[in-house]
Amino acid sequence: MRQRNKPDSKGEAAEPLVEYRGVTKSFGELEVIKGVDLQMHAGEKLAFIGPSGSGKTTLGRMLMTLERPTSGTLTIDGTSIWQMKDSRGKWKAANESHLRAIREKVGMVFQHFNLFPHLTVERNVTLALTSVLGLTREEASARAQSMLEKVGLLDKLYNYPSQLSGGQKQRVAIARALVMRPKVVVFDEVTSALDPELVGEVLAVIKEIAKEGETAMMLITHEMDFAREVADRVIFGAEGLIVEEGTPNEIFNHPQSERLRTFLNRL
Numbered sequence: 001m002r003q004r005n006k007p008d009s010k011g012e013a014a015e016p017l018v019e020y021r022g023v024t025k026s027f028g029e030l031e032v033i034k035g036v037d038l039q040m041h042a043g044e045k046l047a048f049i050g051p052s053g054s055g056k057t058t059l060g061r062m063l064m065t066l067e068r069p070t071s072g073t074l075t076i077d078g079t080s081i082w083q084m085k086d087s088r089g090k091w092k093a094a095n096e097s098h099l100r101a102i103r104e105k106v107g108m109v110f111q112h113f114n115l116f117p118h119l120t121v122e123r124n125v126t127l128a129l130t131s132v133l134g135l136t137r138e139e140a141s142a143r144a145q146s147m148l149e150k151v152g153l154l155d156k157l158y159n160y161p162s163q164l165s166g167g168q169k170q171r172v173a174i175a176r177a178l179v180m181r182p183k184v185v186v187f188d189e190v191t192s193a194l195d196p197e198l199v200g201e202v203l204a205v206i207k208e209i210a211k212e213g214e215t216a217m218m219l220i221t222h223e224m225d226f227a228r229e230v231a232d233r234v235i236f237g238a239e240g241l242i243v244e245e246g247t248p249n250e251i252f253n254h255p256q257s258e259r260l261r262t263f264l265n266r267l
Helices: 056-063 096-103 121-131 137-150 166-178 196-212 224-230 248-253 258-266
Strands: 018-027 030-040 045-049 071-076 083-085 091-093 106-109 184-188 216-220 233-238 241-246
Touching (some): 030 241, 045 224, 056 071, 056 184, 137 166, 166 196, 224 248, 233 248, 233 258, 241 248, 241 258
Parallel strands (some): 045 216
């Protein structure tokens, strides 16, 4: 399924920030993504919902260069992620240098935080700023402190992950992704590993960041109220296919497919 280009402020069609074209992904004989066409635009908040095993996380991991598509093309900012041209202008598989450049445009927040336990909160957030972007420690620290203040953790600057709650760890992970100023951030079921009483604090942070509107967000989530409130567009996937998409109102209040109606009725 392919979307029309989104109009820009002048009414002209804007090129998509992210585009999947005929993307498939198989693990052995199991095909988990079955020919997905999808566009995502700058600043857009796109929520992915669907049953477990529908391929939502795999789509995000391919964008983050953690999984290679079996076939099809995936681009960000007009640049092919998994392919590059050689000196003769012929396409070949992307090398590690090309993939590193792509990763600077994409951030990801995982289910299980993935913080370095031996580093303070500040160092967890500044590490990529110094090692990848080449910022000085002073520049990185200033940017990290600004972002940690935004997620409500400036007072935890010198704490270690073991001294934080699960919700605080996830907010550090969000700060770490956003401090790189990526074009798009993938949030992969970021509340699924949290105790129920901690879910709200993490979702509140994401909602506030989403209001700023600058960064595109791919929100892979099972929190339907959150998707309804934050997303510009909701994608319902099942069995490796995009079954239905639309505004939150269209998806949650006026589902067109029996598959989506069944999914929503089971929640």
